Amino acid sequence: MASRDEVLAVLKQLKDPASGSDLVSSGMVRALNIDGGEVRFVLEIDPARAAALQPVKSEAEEKISALDGVEKVSVVMTAHSAPKPPPDLKGSKPAEPQGPQKIAGVDRILAVASGKGGVGKSTVSANLAAALAAEGRRVGLLDADVYGPSQPRMLGVSGRPSSPDGKTILPMRNHGITMMSIGLMTREEEAVVWRGPMLMGALQQMLNQVQWGALDVLIVDLPPGTGDVQMTLAQKAELTGAVVVSTPQDIALLDARKGINMFEKLGTPIVGMIENMSTHICSNCGHEEHMFGHGGVAAEAAKLGVPLLAEIPLSMNIRVAADSGAPIVVSAPGSAQAQSFRALAKSLISEGHA
Numbered sequence: 642m643a644s645r646d647e648v649l650a651v652l653k654q655l656k657d658p659a660s661g662s663d664l665v666s667s668g669m670v671r672a673l674n675i676d677g678g679e680v681r682f683v684l685e686i687d688p689a690r691a692a693a694l695q696p697v698k699s700e701a702e703e704k705i706s707a708l709d710g711v712e713k714v715s716v717v718m719t720a721h722s723a724p725k726p727p728p729d730l731k732g733s734k735p736a737e738p739q740g741p742q743k744i745a746g747v748d749r750i751l752a753v754a755s756g757k758g759g760v761g762k763s764t765v766s767a768n769l770a771a772a773l774a775a776e777g778r779r780v781g782l783l784d785a786d787v788y789g790p791s792q793p794r795m796l797g798v799s800g801r802p803s804s805p806d807g808k809t810i811l812p813m814r815n816h817g818i819t820m821m822s823i824g825l826m827t828r829e830e831e832a833v834v835w836r837g838p839m840l841m842g843a844l845q846q847m848l849n850q851v852q853w854g855a856l857d858v859l860i861v862d863l864p865p866g867t868g869d870v871q872m873t874l875a876q877k878a879e880l881t882g883a884v885v886v887s888t889p890q891d892i893a894l895l896d897a898r899k900g901i902n903m904f905e906k907l908g909t910p911i912v913g914m915i916e917n918m919s920t921h922i923c924s925n926c927g928h929e930e931h932m933f934g935h936g937g938v939a940a941e942a943a944k945l946g947v948p949l950l951a952e953i954p955l956s957m958n959i960r961v962a963a964d965s966g967a968p969i970v971v972s973a974p975g976s977a978q979a980q981s982f983r984a985l986a987k988s989l990i991s992e993g994h995a
């Protein structure tokens with residue numbers, strides 16, 4: 642029985658007269674099969690050249706037949722496989738967009754997450770948005786915290802967003818931030834029990850039906866934990882990354898770790914961690930104390946291999962400002978607390994995240 646290599650060696654000696662390259666290198670030889678004494682293969686050719694290639698085919702048959710152990714040679718010439726016609730789209734429904742999508746006009750989407758509630762995720766989101774606006778960035782803030790939307794209060798926005806055409810929703814604007822909150826879509830006194838599909842619908846509506854306009858970055862203030870909103874956001878929107886806020890306390894850190902794991906599973910890059918309520922400086926005596934410990938987030942970030950982006954102090958002024966509708970970055974821009982948010986914004990911009 643002839644070996645495959647012997648047959649190929651013969652075919653390599655034969656040239657395609659048009660290109661000058663041998664039959665094997667030119668890719669004409671297909672489906673070579675050696676079965677006992679029988680050698681079979683296909684010569685894939687341009688049908689217009691069938692007559693010109695006939696002598697080459699005969700020579701191949703002759704030379705392979707001369708090999709030891711070959712009793713029969715079958716060579717079939719076939720045309721190039723015809724290119725497939727384009728799919729007929731007429732009448733068929735357009736395909737549902739798959740996977741994460743960009744929002745028209747929005748360059749980056751940065752999710753602000755926390756594993757645990759009450760660690761200051763909304764405060765950080767509002768101040769970060771204000772600090773980015775102060776750097777001249779076109780910033781949007783989407784308050785997706787369905788369980789406790791606090792951005793209307795923190796940014797001093799009220800009223801219901803309008804929808805002049807009944808299809809798109811006009812966002813609100815304050816402190817240089819374009820904002821939309823799930824809290825503005827429900828009545829304040831109305832307790833909303835969001836169920837899966839309804840919640841997903843509301844989130845998608847806020848991503849796609851709100852006229853965000855041209856934005857350098859859209860910050861999404863997520864609800865705490867690892868639930869449907871986080872999943873839907875990561876699956877539907879192309880996220881630049883997620884920032885995880887935590888206090889230095891062990892329990893908050895444990896939850897932050899779960900949050901980071903979730904984003905990693907969803908394929909969302911972790912931009913870094915922020916330690917909030919890092920250290921407390923007494924407004925009376927200036928004494929510094931660590932109410933929730935200090936440095937825990939830095940250690941955790943190092944352990945997880947993600948950057949520590951900022952350490953924000955626990956300060957009454959931050960809370961008072963947030964409660965009054967003007968984040969500290971806006972109400973006391975010269976304060977040390979405002980400066981820590983400004984530094985955070987600058988570093989995110991310089992890294993290309995915002």
Ligand SMILES: Nc1ncnc2c1ncn2[C@@H]1O[C@H](COP(=O)(O)OP(=O)(O)OP(=O)(O)O)[C@@H](O)[C@H]1O
Binds near residue numbers: 960961
């Ligand atoms: N660095 C800080 N110094 C002082 N108070 C703060 C600080 N960060 C947040 N707070 C206060 O802590 C409370 C909870 O903060 P915030 O609402 O931002 O947390 P959250 O993580 O978004 O909470 P939730 O999960 O309930 O939405 C608010 O009253 C806020 O003003």
